[in-house]
Amino acid sequence: MKVKGEYYRTIWTKEGDNKTIQIIDQRSLPHEFIIEDLTTVDQVAEAIRDMHVRGAGLIGATAGYGMYLATLEALKSPSFDAHLELAAKHLTATRPTAVNLAWAVNRQLTAIQKGSSSQEKVNIAWRTAVDIADEDAEYCRKIGEAGLKLIKEIQFKKKGDRVNILTHCNAGWLAFVDYGSATSPIYAAHDQGIDVHVWVDETRPRNQGARLTAWELNEHGVPHTVIADNVGGHLMQHGQVDMVITGADRVTYTGDVANKIGTYLKALAAHDNNVPFYVAMPSSTFDWKIRDGCTEIPIEQRNENEVRYIQGLYEGKIIEVLLTPQESPAANYAFDVTPSRLVTGLITERGICDANEQSILQLFPEHKKI
Numbered sequence: 001m002k003v004k005g006e007y008y009r010t011i012w013t014k015e016g017d018n019k020t021i022q023i024i025d026q027r028s029l030p031h032e033f034i035i036e037d038l039t040t041v042d043q044v045a046e047a048i049r050d051m052h053v054r055g056a057g058l059i060g061a062t063a064g065y066g067m068y069l070a071t072l073e074a075l076k077s078p079s080f081d082a083h084l085e086l087a088a089k090h091l092t093a094t095r096p097t098a099v100n101l102a103w104a105v106n107r108q109l110t111a112i113q114k115g116s117s118s119q120e121k122v123n124i125a126w127r128t129a130v131d132i133a134d135e136d137a138e139y140c141r142k143i144g145e146a147g148l149k150l151i152k153e154i155q156f157k158k159k160g161d162r163v164n165i166l167t168h169c170n171a172g173w174l175a176f177v178d179y180g181s182a183t184s185p186i187y188a189a190h191d192q193g194i195d196v197h198v199w200v201d202e203t204r205p206r207n208q209g210a211r212l213t214a215w216e217l218n219e220h221g222v223p224h225t226v227i228a229d230n231v232g233g234h235l236m237q238h239g240q241v242d243m244v245i246t247g248a249d250r251v252t253y254t255g256d257v258a259n260k261i262g263t264y265l266k267a268l269a270a271h272d273n274n275v276p277f278y279v280a281m282p283s284s285t286f287d288w289k290i291r292d293g294c295t296e297i298p299i300e301q302r303n304e305n306e307v308r309y310i311q312g313l314y315e316g317k318i319i320e321v322l323l324t325p326q327e328s329p330a331a332n333y334a335f336d337v338t339p340s341r342l343v344t345g346l347i348t349e350r351g352i353c354d355a356n357e358q359s360i361l362q363l364f365p366e367h368k369k370i
């Protein structure tokens, strides 16, 4: 995607130095655009844990590059394989909910094992990291193509009137390597001249909607309005939302969806108002082992200060201010699970399916258990 007219992905290797990984530090957006260098596994782990990078796809791609850096570090360690195993555990422990993280680390471990010398393992890890990133971008582009059909159908029904889409959190290109999942169909529709407008949930506590989705849509010129998290239900009741598209951090093979906290409430409101509720995600977000999302998906609990404090721009500087009484404790559940029965469909790189085991496995037959 473009930032001030220049093409960027969210992760890449430094020109002329493929031992340095570069990312956009998302903690400073939308007020400052900062590029950060990552050269060690520890730095990669910190970048994921402290959310310099975030979003399921980008977490996976960053972990992929992290494992490549791990092979470089392993060259200097007494046991190459033991060092890799430790790095894999270290990276996987940084954020528990987005399954793309473990998926990318395991894909790297399986690929690296095939190398017969240490140098060959390094080369394989490099290639696999690039493949994971390229694949993520390409799958998101395809999600855009699939979701565009849905937007066109709504536009047709509305006789060309504006299509209003509500989204939660940031499942845009910042959450992936490029395009985004939930935003990809929106960018595709906008680029084809369809009149789309996006209701952007602010997404407390870290405000990924207000800070990141709004910034992205602004950069791309897509009409949008930021709303407080509690507004969506009211808008749906009054016919001002034609569809909801969210991303996902983990989707069971039965169609339950873990996504940013607050998604479940939007799905309930959408269900009550007959508003279609779609979830856009690449297949790397499926958890092929878990049947019941509500009881089996680990829900990350983050530091209570993310709820107690709020970040913003004051006299040109990014500052944090206390929001709650100093003494009040806070709880910070980062994700919730929307049961499949509330999901109209899943938009994937292979097309759209219903949120149930049969339909998902029809699209991804290689995951059928024999």
Ligand code: MRU
Binding pocket: 054, 055, 056, 057, 168, 169, 170, 171, 172, 175, 176, 181, 208, 246, 247, 248, 249, 259, 260, 261, 334
């Ligand atoms: O905590 P985050 O910002 O990493 O949460 C992930 C998200 O951005 C959302 O849950 C998103 O909708 C799914 S990730 C594409």
